[in-house]
Amino acid sequence: MTDTAHACSNCSQHGEAERPNRADLTRRKALAAFGAFLGSIGLATASEAANAAAKTYVACKTSKVPVKGAYLAKVGGRSILITQPKKGVFRAFDPTCTHAGCQLSGMSGTNLVCNCHGATFSSDSGAPTGGPANVGLAKIKVAVAAGSVRVTF
Numbered sequence: 071m072t073d074t075a076h077a078c079s080n081c082s083q084h085g086e087a088e089r090p091n092r093a094d095l096t097r098r099k100a101l102a103a104f105g106a107f108l109g110s111i112g113l114a115t116a117s118e119a120a121n122a123a124a125k126t127y128v129a130c131k132t133s134k135v136p137v138k139g140a141y142l143a144k145v146g147g148r149s150i151l152i153t154q155p156k157k158g159v160f161r162a163f164d165p166t167c168t169h170a171g172c173q174l175s176g177m178s179g180t181n182l183v184c185n186c187h188g189a190t191f192s193s194d195s196g197a198p199t200g201g202p203a204n205v206g207l208a209k210i211k212v213a214v215a216a217g218s219v220r221v222t223f
């Protein structure tokens with residue numbers, strides 16, 4: 071018979087790879103406690119907490135964003151880079167380069183460019199396409215309504 075309820079982090083019945091380490095157990099306890107806290111204040115998950123705090127802003131008219139181009143908008147006290155990789159398709163990104171934090175400053179073809187060290191990012195997905203950055207741009211929720219680009223964060 072297998073004992074599945076024993077605390078096996080210190081037992082000799084399992085191999086090293088099967089045992090959860092103490093850091094994992096502590097992290098699980100902390101996440102469970104955080105989930106219980108969110109539940110106690112009426113929020114079931116961390117993503118629900120983030121959504122509850124998010125606001126939607128009108129960033130600009132759709133006509134401000136050229137097809138295959140980008141427009142840097144100031145919205146809610148921060149800069150948001152809005153792109154239109156195809157006619158009628160809008161994306162929004164944090165314009166902070168994921169390499170070392172410079173603000174993206176131009177375009178080359180359909181790529182967003184950081185002039186600090188030459189990283190490039192897809193204006194459609196935000197994925198790195200060249201240079202030293204290997205992490206994509208932070209995406210921002212975007213929608214179009216009544217001829218305006220709206221962003222939510």
Ligand code: FES
Nearest residue numbers: 167169170184187
């Ligand atoms: S900070 Fe953008 S490429 Fe280095």
